[in-house]
Amino acid sequence: MNIAVIGCTHAGTAAITQMAKLYPEARITVYERNDNISFLSCGIALHVGGVVKNADELFYATPDQLAKLGVHTHMRHDVLNIDTDAKTIKVRNLLTGDEFTDTFDKLVVTTGSWPIIPQMDGIDLENILLCKNFNHSQTIIEKAKTANRIAVIGAGYIGIELVEAFEQLGKEVTLIDNMERILYKYLDKEFTDITERALVEKGVAIATDQTVTAFKGSEGRVTTVVTTAGEYEADLVVLCIGFRPNTELLQGQVDMLPNGAIIVDDYMRTSKPDIFAAGDSCAVHYNPTGQNAYIPLATNAVRMGSLVAKNLMQPTVRYLGTQGTSGLKLFDYNIASTGITETAALAAGMNVKNVTIIDNYRPEFMPTYEQVTLKVVYDAETRRIVGAQLISKVDLTQSINTLSVCIQNGMTMDELSYVDFFFQPHYNKPWNLLNQAGLQAG
Known part of the structure; x- marks a missing residue:
């Protein structure tokens, strides 16, 4: 049995390690476009703030560890196309440029998510950064050394954690969000009033209920964030405005939510036979409403990845849904x-x-x-x-x-x-x- 896995972060790593144990006779082939796997992005702010000194501690698996399990891991390989009916994938080696086709009996899609990048004037200026993976974390740390005024766009968990890290580094921080309160998705007003007060007491400037419309710069570097309510000086900007699922490879081939999140059943099966998906590329069953929802969390990802392995051959262990805890x-x-x-x-x-x-x-x-x-x-x-x-x-x-x-x-x-x-x-x-x-x- 040939099992192909596309993407190796939280869901992929969980699925691969479990499949290697459950199906020792199977050939498991992993394709990952990056040069590392299993990075705990939830630890970026801790690393930026100096709480976690060694970034290597934020990885919980390596290609060598997977190889010891008998897994064939191809790093810096990008999957270009999936044919779910013919059960083939087209792959490019990003180091050599060579392209080849592989086949599969079972396909596991754990392609994760990517930060939403707004298309607006000045978005290509230097020092406007993303916050998602290991390389992003290293860039943020390096750029922050010489930055004095930092703007964080997006007041979700990642944005708030970065604001705290930057404040503790002695930076002048502005937090910008288009909702009327910070942490709007997670907390009601009684709670965000307390958190906003705590930030203001630390000298953080909070600019809520306004949308970023452009960035201004000088000599190719960002100097100003322009919003619907004003302008804010910044020599470093970090975008934390949310994520979108990386699912273009399966567009039009399996059922998805309007945002592209793959819909899976209780056993992590997509609408196509032998195609499984898990993690940030998927919708989850949200128990409070009983509906499908897009909630990209590492906890959801590892559970779903493990369930892919359990249910690969036949429906065995049902997904219990999530509360987004x-x-x-x-x-x-x-x-x-x-x-x-x-x-x-x-x-x-x-x-x-x-x-x-x-x-x-x-x-x-x-x-x-x-x-x-x-x-x-x-x-x-x-x-x-x-x-x-x-x-x-x-x-x-x-x-x-x-x-x-x-x-x-x-x-x-x-x-x-x-x-x-x-x-x-x-x-x-x-x-x-x-x-x-x-x-x-x-």
Whole structure:
């Protein structure tokens, strides 16, 4: 059996390592256009800020390790064409320019995503950078050494983490986003008010509710970011405005969302027999709404990649869907969210209610305690939990993982009220924070 894999980041690496173990008789051939695999892009900001000194620590697999598993890995090879009916792929060796055709019995498409690059005046000026892979991280670090004023475009998790890293390096930072609040997709206003205040207190300039329209420069280098609300001086710009799936190779051959994300079933199968896909190139089943959605996260990718291997020969292990669960460390704050926000739920026409708990996380008789804010969003009729957010200076983010399980299992607020959680004064109160949310839900 010939298995071809296109792309080797999170989903690809997970699929390959599992397939090598499950199907030792198979010939597994991997084509990767880059010169490295398995880079943890979520660690870029930590590397930029100097928390992670050695970038090599952000790789968790190498071509040599795959070779020891019997995998044939072709680095710097670009797949030019896929014929899903003939089961052939056309490949170019980027080092020699040679082109050849390979065949497959099973194809795994883990081509990932790429940053969205807006087409506007000045976009080609020097010092306007992307933030996605290892090479990007090295460029950002090098350019930041001589930059004083840095503009970060996009206030999602990656943008926020870079802003924190640049601030800690002593840079003058401006954060620009077209939404009215930062972290708009992940948090409701009660939470973004806190995070915005924390950034402003550190000297970060926040420019929200405005869209970048152009860049100005001098001698080929960027000097100014132009938006619908004004102009901002910057000698370095990092674009963090989102990602698009890399799926042009399968365009018109398999079912996709309008943005090009490949639609897979519960067993990671595309609409074509023997063609599997996983990771950022795919849509995921979003449990809070029951619909397909595009949520590029490393956690989704590794789960889906592993499931490709499990289900390659026959449907065996079903995908449980995702809540888009994620976390963020911002200065002193620990932040996490799962499922849909109240803002997004209402915009989608869902009939939801919410309960917000603001309390000290452990008894006041303890020597120290910290305030925590927890918000749980639930369906007004069925009382099914659909989302939750949490922020505190003490790390209680695992509570959001617990609520992720609740959403995945379709639990209600009434059931949450009486879940068996332990009590120990070092860690919590007799009525656990999550129990309190259930009990106080109207």
